[in-house]
Amino acid sequence: MEKTRKVYLDHNATTPLHPEVIKAMMLYYGEEYGNPSSVHRYGQLANNAMEEAREKVAGLIGASPKEIIFTGSGTEADNLAIKGIALANKTRGKHIITSSVEHHAVLNTCKYMKKEGFRVTYLPVDKYGLVNPDDVKGAITKDTVLISIMTANNETGTIQPVREIGKIAKKKDVIFHTDAVQAVGKVPVDVDKMNVDALSLSGHKFYGPKGIGVLYLRKGTRIKSLILGGHHEKNRRAGTENVPSIVGLSMALEIALQKMEKESVRLTGLRDLLSKGISDRIEKTHLMGHPEKRVPNTLNICFEWVEGESIILNLDLKGIAVSSGSACTSGTLSASHVLKAMGVDPALAQGSIRFSLGMSNTKEDINYVLDVLPEIISRIRAMSPLSK
Numbered sequence: 082m083e084k085t086r087k088v089y090l091d092h093n094a095t096t097p098l099h100p101e102v103i104k105a106m107m108l109y110y111g112e113e114y115g116n117p118s119s120v121h122r123y124g125q126l127a128n129n130a131m132e133e134a135r136e137k138v139a140g141l142i143g144a145s146p147k148e149i150i151f152t153g154s155g156t157e158a159d160n161l162a163i164k165g166i167a168l169a170n171k172t173r174g175k176h177i178i179t180s181s182v183e184h185h186a187v188l189n190t191c192k193y194m195k196k197e198g199f200r201v202t203y204l205p206v207d208k209y210g211l212v213n214p215d216d217v218k219g220a221i222t223k224d225t226v227l228i229s230i231m232t233a234n235n236e237t238g239t240i241q242p243v244r245e246i247g248k249i250a251k252k253k254d255v256i257f258h259t260d261a262v263q264a265v266g267k268v269p270v271d272v273d274k275m276n277v278d279a280l281s282l283s284g285h286k287f288y289g290p291k292g293i294g295v296l297y298l299r300k301g302t303r304i305k306s307l308i309l310g311g312h313h314e315k316n317r318r319a320g321t322e323n324v325p326s327i328v329g330l331s332m333a334l335e336i337a338l339q340k341m342e343k344e345s346v347r348l349t350g351l352r353d354l355l356s357k358g359i360s361d362r363i364e365k366t367h368l369m370g371h372p373e374k375r376v377p378n379t380l381n382i383c384f385e386w387v388e389g390e391s392i393i394l395n396l397d398l399k400g401i402a403v404s405s406g407s408a409c410t411s412g413t414l415s416a417s418h419v420l421k422a423m424g425v426d427p428a429l430a431q432g433s434i435r436f437s438l439g440m441s442n443t444k445e446d447i448n449y450v451l452d453v454l455p456e457i458i459s460r461i462r463a464m465s466p467l468s469k
């Protein structure tokens with residue numbers, strides 16, 4: 082057996098910065114440190130860099146620059162979309178539709194909106210984690226002001242029928258937001274083709290910096306700023322803009338999209354090699370999420386009779402980084418809300434492992450995982466009273 086190597090398979094939690102991105106950002110941490118709101122030359126240089134980044138991001142998702150709002154994270158973009166749109170449009174109605182498999186940035190914001198007097202409908206999903214567009218149609222009432230359904234799920238990679246949902250929303254004149262954080266850089270994202278009015282993305286999920294996000298907001302959509310202060314971001318998000326990170330995000334997005342087609346084929350190949358290798362070598366495993374309607378890098382497998390946490394710890398000792406479902410829920414022993422909504426037996430859901438591949442991964446990485454994983458699983462199973 083090969084000796085320990087370092088294999089990072091948790092790209093849905095975060096990705097390393099692309100070296101060119103680091104280089105581009107350094108200029109704005111160093112020499113060109115101006116405040117983009119300043120009138121003088123220092124300010125102009127920073128502002129130019131920021132507006133160039135805004136144009137680039139807009140162009141890459143089919144938007145116009147005025148529709149791009151830079152935020153402090155993907156989470157903030159989700160908060161701004163849901164709170165900001167619902168509050169600014171509450172005279173139109175106080176009903177929000179979302180799904181039961183959203184990221185906590187959306188779920189907990191919707192929970193908060195309930196306290197603010199909004200009614201929230203959580204749509205069910207099928208066993209693959211898919212929302213049925215007919216359910217969306219059926220849930221819309223005269224009071225519905227906002228629909229928020231994610232593009233791709235962070236735990237399973239399942240891709241929602243966003244375009245069809247958007248068509249329904251448009252026809253019924255309801256504002257439609259999508260959390261596309263796990264889709265951007267992995268599958269094509271175009272705000273017009275997807276029929277969305279608002280879309281969230283996050284830099285650190287596609288080899289850009291952490292602590293920077295974007296909310297795309299369609300022209301004419303009313304929004305209330307959550308952070309009050311100066312006139313930054315056209316009064317939609319106050320606070321001096323994070324110029325280095327904005328530049329970094331735009332460059333990371335450009336690189337990710339340039340590589341997307343090739344990388345998508347490569348990662349699908351590696352992922353399927355891993356998937357087949359696991360089911361060939363290990364008994365009683367189950368693929369979670371949709372077999373085809375899935376982002377190329379994500380593989381979620383449930384291992385019967387084992388706890389995900391013990392697999393993670395054992396793999397970590399071998400230099401392999403994976404996670405159980407979402408990074409935000411690991412550390413707690415409660416089963417994933419996503420798998421629960423898909424109707425997965427809670428005992429089985431405990432044994433869920435998410436492998437999320439990325440740019441640095443090679444065939445050697447996958448073979449190494451396939452070398453060490455069977456032994457780990459059988460060792461844990463041997464200790465489990467359930468497997469007897």
Ligand SMILES: *Cc1c(COP(=O)(O)O)cnc(C)c1O
Pocket residue numbers: 093094154155156157159184186231233234235260262263283284285286292293294
């Ligand atoms: C990571 C993630 C977020 C949060 O983005 P941050 O920039 O980490 O706050 C939101 N939604 C989904 C689907 C994610 O995967």
